[in-house]
Amino acid sequence: MSVTHSACGHPCSECRLRTLPAFLALSEPERHAVAEWRSGSRKVAAGERIIAEHLRSDLLYTLYSGWAFRYKTLSDGRRQILNFLLPGDLVGLQDEFADGRTHGVEAASDTVLCTFPRDRLWDFFLQHPKLGYDITWLAAREEKMVDDNLVTAGRRTAAERVAMLLMHLYRRAEHLGMTEAGRVEFPFQQQHIADALGLSLVHTNKTLRKLQRLGLHRLEGGWLEILEPHALEALGDYFDRPMRPVPLL
Amino acid sequence: MSVTHSACGHPCSECRLRTLPAFLALSEPERHAVAEWRSGSRKVAAGERIIAEHLRSDLLYTLYSGWAFRYKTLSDGRRQILNFLLPGDLVGLQDEFADGRTHGVEAASDTVLCTFPRDRLWDFFLQHPKLGYDITWLAAREEKMVDDNLVTAGRRTAAERVAMLLMHLYRRAEHLGMTEAGRVEFPFQQQHIADALGLSLVHTNKTLRKLQRLGLHRLEGGWLEILEPHALEALGDYFDRPMRPVPLL
């Protein structure tokens, strides 16, 4: 594991993420406290593991750039993606309270992560209750995403699932300013989509192609283009709420 | 909504839950702070709503006795149960950070809940960072359960799902001392199980009966009896870890 001091290329005081409107402003002392806690950064290439399943990482992370996902696998190898991670997401918090049997985290594109030594988490809560509250916020927000994914896997049809996932990912990327003219860079393979939706690879492919033939979206060359957002939202019964700015560690 | 002062029948200083080994001991000042925050209690009968979907409750709850569940419904009525709630579980925290579109909570048996005014949550974090940390812990623990349920709905077969759910509920009840000689009171209807597992009612029924015919469990008269725990665990690919004691608000 290579932990360099700033793979992001900036000092924290000039963090590019923090200037985005998607994130809540922190006070100067809070920013200082976070920068203080931060021990460095780490690059993880597409397809590499960020946190191995069943292992408790000594580090917490904030995803600085790129796409990643949390997953669990059954003992015979069936894999379920739990949720996707975008810049600003906190990685590895649940392990703090784990009794083994935790999820894994893998990079879907090349990623850069800020690292925070886990053993100072409790101290950080104690000294900065406001930021502790923010961490709870992030945890609750992630749970809500998993809730949505569970509804999807449990109760939506294949076409509804695909529509919902495409819009969900697009909206989140849009919120972070990662889209342009209805397009996002999309590093996921169809296997990822299948594993996130609880579908087989083949059926995922057929469903994607069907929606694409209907002209709802285009997915090729590592780019996703949303052509009919309203149709996709209606099909997926998934309607966007204006997203509130969120804390950033 | 009837909020009485102690439907549990005790002052908080003699809370019966708190004496269970399933829960972490709090210091005297912490117990006092929790009792201070607690505004009363509320009884909710089986089948009644505790928190309505899409509404933000002014109260947080700790489930004191009985069984409940969180759920979401799609606009055409399809319902997905997200996870089950047992005594000691914190209810309604996610709403704090919600942008609308939240889950509902319903009592599966007659329940008693302790109430906490939500508008003092932030103040509580500030004054008792240790308890804030505990709340984060509870949130992370619940997310892990939803994670498991998502794996179930996405990747397990019907028989595996049922086996996993029965063992999961049994183990949690056992941890709280609610079991005796392999039996628990089981207030759920087959429709609840179906909604939790992402199966139809009919298929749930057939799967339950199949496992029962194999002698793995017995489910009748509102009681669940686990006859072959190891077989159920193996079938569900769901293995129990010793559960750590958990904070109790």
Next chain:
DNA sequence: CGAAGCCTTGAGATTCCTCAACCCAGGTGG
């Protein structure tokens, strides 16, 4: 040029769903 990885498509098998009965226990009103 061959190999590997991912996408695509068809065909047949399987799981799971829907529809439609029927059963049984409990509650209610005549």
Next chain:
DNA sequence: CCACCTGGGTTGAGGAATCTCAAGGCTTCG
């Protein structure tokens, strides 16, 4: 006290959605 109704649970039959298997295409890379 009994007829009826209601709400669960149970079962069978047929159909739909999804899965598995298998093959072939395209692109990238060595």
